[in-house]
Amino acid sequence: MTRNDIPRRGGNAVEVRGLVKHFGATKALDGVDLDVREGTVLGVLGPNGAGKTTLVRCLSTLLRPDAGSARVAGYDVLTQPRQLRRVIGLTGQYASVDEKLSGVENLYMIGRLLDLSRKDARRRAGEMLERFSLTEAAKRPAMQYSGGMRRRLDLAASMIGQPSVLYLDEPTTGLDPRTRNEVWTEVQRMVAEGATVLLTTQYMEEAEQLADELTVVDRGRVIAGGRVDELKAKVGGRTLQIRPADRAELARMAEAVELAGLAGIAGATADEAEGVVNVPIVSDEQLTAVVGLLGERGFAISGISTHLPSLDEVFLAVTGKKASTGAEPTDATGGDDTIRTDAPQEVAA
Numbered sequence: 001m002t003r004n005d006i007p008r009r010g011g012n013a014v015e016v017r018g019l020v021k022h023f024g025a026t027k028a029l030d031g032v033d034l035d036v037r038e039g040t041v042l043g044v045l046g047p048n049g050a051g052k053t054t055l056v057r058c059l060s061t062l063l064r065p066d067a068g069s070a071r072v073a074g075y076d077v078l079t080q081p082r083q084l085r086r087v088i089g090l091t092g093q094y095a096s097v098d099e100k101l102s103g104v105e106n107l108y109m110i111g112r113l114l115d116l117s118r119k120d121a122r123r124r125a126g127e128m129l130e131r132f133s134l135t136e137a138a139k140r141p142a143m144q145y146s147g148g149m150r151r152r153l154d155l156a157a158s159m160i161g162q163p164s165v166l167y168l169d170e171p172t173t174g175l176d177p178r179t180r181n182e183v184w185t186e187v188q189r190m191v192a193e194g195a196t197v198l199l200t201t202q203y204m205e206e207a208e209q210l211a212d213e214l215t216v217v218d219r220g221r222v223i224a225g226g227r228v229d230e231l232k233a234k235v236g237g238r239t240l241q242i243r244p245a246d247r248a249e250l251a252r253m254a255e256a257v258e259l260a261g262l263a264g265i266a267g268a269t270a271d272e273a274e275g276v277v278n279v280p281i282v283s284d285e286q287l288t289a290v291v292g293l294l295g296e297r298g299f300a301i302s303g304i305s306t307h308l309p310s311l312d313e314v315f316l317a318v319t320g321k322k323a324s325t326g327a328e329p330t331d332a333t334g335g336d337d338t339i340r341t342d343a344p345q346e347v348a349a
């Protein structure tokens with residue numbers, strides 16, 4: 001099975017129309033429409049319980065939708081599930097590796113299930129272990145792997161058959177920053193090789209890194225969508241956080257920024273609890289101007305970072321209301337029922 005086997009239709013690799021899935025009284029999907037263009041990454045953002053996993057499971061034929069339609073790589077989820085399964089890869093929200101098998105055995109087995117020859121399955125398993133830095137642990141049973149290693153093995157497994165459409169359900173939740181970057185690199189590599197990716201995430205930063213377009217879902221409905229820069233523009237920029245070397249300078253520092261009259265800068269506030277001054281900015285020029293000003297005024301700075309809008313802020317901006325949060329934990333490793341804000345991005349001072 002290679003990517004070339006799939007019917008090429010040009011246009012959309014995933015087409016979803018009016019998809020509905022109810023669990024009793026819960027409308028997990030309440031009429032979802034979305035498209036993913038071939039060779040692109042669609043980020044699906046949404047809080048706990050929004051319906052992201054349900055969507056991925058319907059598109060993988062693991063769940064049967066109650067109404068609506070969906071085509072993946074030209075195959076209908078309801079009438080052509082077998083063909084469809086052959087061209088997709090899935091990394092579920094919860095790692096699904098076989099605990100008793102070693103890393104290499106897990107991958108070899110999946111390669112064989114995907115009809116690779118013994119030789120090809122061995123070769124691909126070796127390649128994927130290498131790509132996800134698991135070569136050293138290859139012979140150890142998966143039950144001895146850490147959460148991050150399992151997740152990487154799971155990702156390797158979903159990519160082993162070179163699927164033309166890859167679903168990644170919160171692929172980096174609970175991973176450390178280095179591993180997260182590794183995963184992003186591999187996803188980008190898959191896309192460069194022609195794959196189409198549907199990625200669910202609660203991290204704005206992840207969506208920004210990987211996604212060409214975003215769809216925001218809440219309570220089973222699509223509530224906003226568009227290119228990443230369009231959505232970000234709705235939210236309006238980033239927050240610059242500056243940490244004075246001397247905490248006693250906080251208020252004076254915020255005041256200096258506020259009164260300087262720098263172009264487009266307003267609303268600098270001192271956050272006493274965190275020991276930082278927050279300044280809303282929309283450009284790198286503004287960042288440079290603020291830091292430059294503080295230098296000129298003789299303030300000693302011990303740290304600078306910028307923060308993307310959190311998913312919460314995106315929700316506020318696109319809906320005018322706070323996001324709803326479900327009660328269930330996000331994942332097996334982290335267990336967290338709140339919406340995450342993005343990890344700060346360090347900026348060279």
Ligand SMILES: Nc1ncnc2c1ncn2[C@@H]1O[C@H](COP(=O)(O)OP(=O)(O)OP(=O)(O)O)[C@@H](O)[C@H]1O
Nearest residue numbers: 023026028047048049050051052053054055329330
């Ligand atoms: N098998 C199921 N049985 C009953 N209810 C379910 C089932 N699966 C999901 N639900 C419900 O459907 C809704 C959507 O759940 P889903 O898992 O799709 O959300 P999610 O966006 O993936 O959330 P999270 O970010 O927490 O992973 C939730 O209210 C959830 O409780």
Ligand SMILES: [Mg+2]
Nearest residue numbers: 052053054093
């Ligand atoms: Mg989920």
